[in-house]
Amino acid sequence: MRRRVNFYEVDSIGIVHFSWFARYMEEAEHALWRAAGLSIAPVASEVGFPRVSMSFDFKSPLRFEDEFEVHLRVAAIGRRSMRYGCVVSCEGRVVATGSLTIACVRRTPEGAMEATPIPESIAARFAVAPDPKV
Amino acid sequence: MRRRVNFYEVDSIGIVHFSWFARYMEEAEHALWRAAGLSIAPVASEVGFPRVSMSFDFKSPLRFEDEFEVHLRVAAIGRRSMRYGCVVSCEGRVVATGSLTIACVRRTPEGAMEATPIPESIAARFAVAPDPKV
Amino acid sequence: MRRRVNFYEVDSIGIVHFSWFARYMEEAEHALWRAAGLSIAPVASEVGFPRVSMSFDFKSPLRFEDEFEVHLRVAAIGRRSMRYGCVVSCEGRVVATGSLTIACVRRTPEGAMEATPIPESIAARFAVAPDPKV
Amino acid sequence: MRRRVNFYEVDSIGIVHFSWFARYMEEAEHALWRAAGLSIAPVASEVGFPRVSMSFDFKSPLRFEDEFEVHLRVAAIGRRSMRYGCVVSCEGRVVATGSLTIACVRRTPEGAMEATPIPESIAARFAVAPDPKV
Numbered sequence: 001m002r003r004r005v006n007f008y009e010v011d012s013i014g015i016v017h018f019s020w021f022a023r024y025m026e027e028a029e030h031a032l033w034r035a036a037g038l039s040i041a042p043v044a045s046e047v048g049f050p051r052v053s054m055s056f057d058f059k060s061p062l063r064f065e066d067e068f069e070v071h072l073r074v075a076a077i078g079r080r081s082m083r084y085g086c087v088v089s090c091e092g093r094v095v096a097t098g099s100l101t102i103a104c105v106r107r108t109p110e111g112a113m114e115a116t117p118i119p120e121s122i123a124a125r126f127a128v129a130p131d132p133k134v
Numbered sequence: 135m136r137r138r139v140n141f142y143e144v145d146s147i148g149i150v151h152f153s154w155f156a157r158y159m160e161e162a163e164h165a166l167w168r169a170a171g172l173s174i175a176p177v178a179s180e181v182g183f184p185r186v187s188m189s190f191d192f193k194s195p196l197r198f199e200d201e202f203e204v205h206l207r208v209a210a211i212g213r214r215s216m217r218y219g220c221v222v223s224c225e226g227r228v229v230a231t232g233s234l235t236i237a238c239v240r241r242t243p244e245g246a247m248e249a250t251p252i253p254e255s256i257a258a259r260f261a262v263a264p265d266p267k268v
Numbered sequence: 269m270r271r272r273v274n275f276y277e278v279d280s281i282g283i284v285h286f287s288w289f290a291r292y293m294e295e296a297e298h299a300l301w302r303a304a305g306l307s308i309a310p311v312a313s314e315v316g317f318p319r320v321s322m323s324f325d326f327k328s329p330l331r332f333e334d335e336f337e338v339h340l341r342v343a344a345i346g347r348r349s350m351r352y353g354c355v356v357s358c359e360g361r362v363v364a365t366g367s368l369t370i371a372c373v374r375r376t377p378e379g380a381m382e383a384t385p386i387p388e389s390i391a392a393r394f395a396v397a398p399d400p401k402v
Numbered sequence: 403m404r405r406r407v408n409f410y411e412v413d414s415i416g417i418v419h420f421s422w423f424a425r426y427m428e429e430a431e432h433a434l435w436r437a438a439g440l441s442i443a444p445v446a447s448e449v450g451f452p453r454v455s456m457s458f459d460f461k462s463p464l465r466f467e468d469e470f471e472v473h474l475r476v477a478a479i480g481r482r483s484m485r486y487g488c489v490v491s492c493e494g495r496v497v498a499t500g501s502l503t504i505a506c507v508r509r510t511p512e513g514a515m516e517a518t519p520i521p522e523s524i525a526a527r528f529a530v531a532p533d534p535k536v
Contacts (some may be wrong), residue, residue, distance in 0.1 A: 007298060007309065008151050008291050012144045012198060012443065018453040019142060019428070022421035023276050030275060030333070041275065041332055041414065051420040055457035061515075064146060064309055065298070113463075141432060141443065142425050146309065152319040153294070156287035157410050164409060164467070175280065175409065175466055185286040189323035195381075198443055199436070247329075276421060278414045280466060285410050332414060 001028040001070045005062050015061035022054060025086050025098050028070035036125040047116060049102045052081065056098040066090050073129035080104050080115045085131065135162040135204045139196050149195035156188060159220050159232050162204035170259040181250060183236045186215065190232040200224050207263035214238050214249045219265065269296040269338045273330050283329035290322060293354050293366050296338035304393040315384060317370045320349065324366040334358050341397035348372050348383045353399060403430040403472045407464050417463035424456060427488045427500050430472035438527040449518060451504045454483065458500040468492050475531035482506050482517045487533065 001024075011017040033040045040049055062068055068090040075085040081103045088095040105113040135158075145151040167174045174183055196202055202224040209219040215237045222229040239247040269292075279285040301308045308317055330336055336358040343353040349371045356363040373381040403426075413419040435442045442451055464470055470492040477487040483505045490497040507515040 006291070006295055007145065008153060008294065010146045011142065012146060012148045013450060013452070014146045015452070017142050018456065019421050019424040022424060023274070026276065026421070027274055034333070039333060048415060050415070050417070050463070051460055053457070053459045054420065055455070057455045058453055061452070065302070065307060140425070140429055142428065147316060147318070149318070152322065153287050153290035156290060157408070160287070160410065161408055168467070173467060182281060184281070184283070184329070185326055187323070187325045188286065189321070191321045192319055195318070199432070199441060276413065276419050279410065280412045280414060280416045282414045287410060 001031045001072070002067065003027075005064055005066045005068065007064055010064045015063060018056070018058060021056050021058070021088065021096050021098060024068075024070050024088060025054070025072065025084070025100055028072040028086060029084060029100070032072055038122060038125060047104050047106050047119060048113070049082075050105060050113070052101040052103045054098065054100045056096055058096045059094050060090075062088075062090060062095050068095060071132075073132075074126050075099070075128065075131070077118070077123060077126055077128060079117050082118065082126070087132070135165045135206070136201065137161075139198055139200045139202065141198055144198045149197060152190070152192060155190050155192070155222065155230050155232060158202075158204050158222060159188070159206065159218070159234055162206040162220060163218060163234070166206055172256060172259060181238050181240050181253060182247070183216075184239060184247070186235040186237045188232065188234045190230055192230045193228045194224075196222075196224060196229050202229060205266075207266075208260050209233070209262065209265070211252070211257060211260055211262060213251050216252065216260070221266070269299045269340070270335065271295075273332055273334045273336065275332055278332045283331060286324070286326060289324050289326070289356065289364050289366060292336075292338050292356060293322070293340065293352070293368055296340040296354060297352060297368070300340055306390060306393060315372050315374050315387060316381070317350075318373060318381070320369040320371045322366065322368045324364055326364045327362045328358075330356075330358055330363050336363060339400075341400075342394050343367070343396065343399070345386070345391060345394055345396060347385050350386065350394070355400070403433045403474070404469065405429075407466055407468045407470065409466055412466045417465060420458070420460060423458050423460070423490065423498050423500060426470075426472050426490060427456070427474065427486070427502055430474040430488060431486060431502070434474055440524060440527060449506050449508050449521060449524075450515070451484075451506060452515070454503045454505045456500065456502045458498055460498045461496050462492075464490075464492055464497050470497060473534075475534075476528050477501070477530065477533070479520070479525060479528055479530060481519050484520065484528070489534070 009016050009020045070088050072084050072086045076083040083101045086098045104118040106116040143150050143154045164174050204222050206218050206220045210217040217235045220232045238252040240250040242248050277284050277288045338356050340352050340354045344351040351369045354366045372386040374384040376382050411418050411422045472490050474486050474488045478485040485503045488500045506520040508518040
């Protein structure tokens with residue numbers, strides 16, 4: 001994913017507020033799913049993908065109107081969860097690295113959410129990509 | 135409603151980004167509904183209240199950690215819609231004035247939304263308040 | 269400007285939260301300035317452009333992953349302020365119309381902001397465009 | 403810190419979007435600094451506190467109008483950085499746990515940011531609190 005920093009994403013120090021990186025990573029995730037012919041939240045779906053954990057290391061700042069890239073890769077696929085790794089960069093400089101784990105759940109008849117295997121029609125579209133840092 | 139400006143609401147000029155005023159007005163709206171013994175979005179509800187129009191005039195800036203107040207009043211109640219007026223102020227100074235119109239809708243069996251009268255159990259909880267500026 | 273609705277812009281009703289339209293209009297504004305060879309917030313600038321007023325009418329909903337367009341035009345240019353009109357549409361359907369007025373200010377030596385004429389180097393890059401609805 | 407979930411923080415699944423937890427943790431951080439008689443971003447300050455890393459584990463969902471608490475503690479203070487641990491809970495149930503590391507920087511005459519010791523006037527106000535889970 002490649003896009004530009006919006007004005008409202010920048011804080012009073014003049015750099016992108018750290019909470020936006022969680023959103024940038026998610027934008028890249030949804031673009032990846034679309035590239036795989038999928039939507040992560042279709043209107044009528046039996047399963048959903050809540051976020052289980054995330055982490056970020058911030059290396060250098062992003063500023064208003066910077067054009068940046070988010071490289072997202074599938075780092076692991078389990079039966080009921082999936083982990084992404086991402087690198088945010090700008091003009092060759094690493095801005096941040098992150099990780100996001102999502103789980104597959106379905107709604108029980110009582111309305112609760114319970115872990116469930118990732119449907120084969122979805123899992124088959126993804127493959128684990130090696131860590132570019134190795 | 136009274137609360138403090140959060141860091142992430144402030145833009146790179148050092149003042150609250152104008153898009154936040156729509157959210158401040160909505161926070162005050164939901165506090166008003168709670169004060170009337172209602173929730174604007176209960177889990178199972180037959181009606182919803184989409185926003186039809188809004189407007190804001192910005193008079194003076196709000197900065198990080200400023201404590202501000204949002205005075206929201208019901209400016210008009212019709213059969214199917216409601217209009218609020220609001221004044222955002224900080225230490226006696228007017229920061230912004232705004233207006234918000236919401237409509238009452240229900241979901242048709244086909245899934246579309248159509249205008250419907252505000253349920254009496256809701257309308258009876260609100261009264262039009264005079265404009266403080268008059 | 270043309271882009272896709274992000275997941276985090278959608279509320280629990282499944283439609284884009286109305287506060288996002290202020291941000292969409294601003295994104296289109298900054299894209300317009302860039303197309304005119306300008307940045308609205310360069311790192312060292314003597315003038316700034318705070319928002320004076322905005323208004324929106326919401327016509328129909330936007331949903332997750334919808335591709336939408338924001339058509340922004342300069343509706344009026346005065347000596348110290350500028351007004352935009354915008355139409356947000358999705359697949360030929362009007363989603364919202366809006367208006368935004370900005371003022372030109374400069375910082376006084378005391379740190380306050382005072383109205384100042386729009387620099388000629390900026391004003392010369394814009395022209396008033398007729399209202400498409402007329 | 404104790405407050406209520408706002409409507410615009412909830413996503414289309416009906417739960418708080420995960421990006422908001424970074425903001426909740428930061429709100430609690432700033433409340434902690436205020437309780438210590440400090441502001442994290444005073445108007446004229448020689449030092450700033452950019453975020454170096456964050457992580458979150460999400461245990462259970464938060465919904466619209468839930469009242470939740472953020473318990474933030476200082477987990478470590480070094481010469482130039484500080485780490486917080488936080489627990490977000492709602493009615494006794496753990497919603498999420500998180501960690502945030504910030505660094506102390508100052509602006510060089512060239513405008514870059516470089517690591518600098520936390521001023522004694524700030525460091526003296528904080529003490530490491532034991533992990534409640536131990």
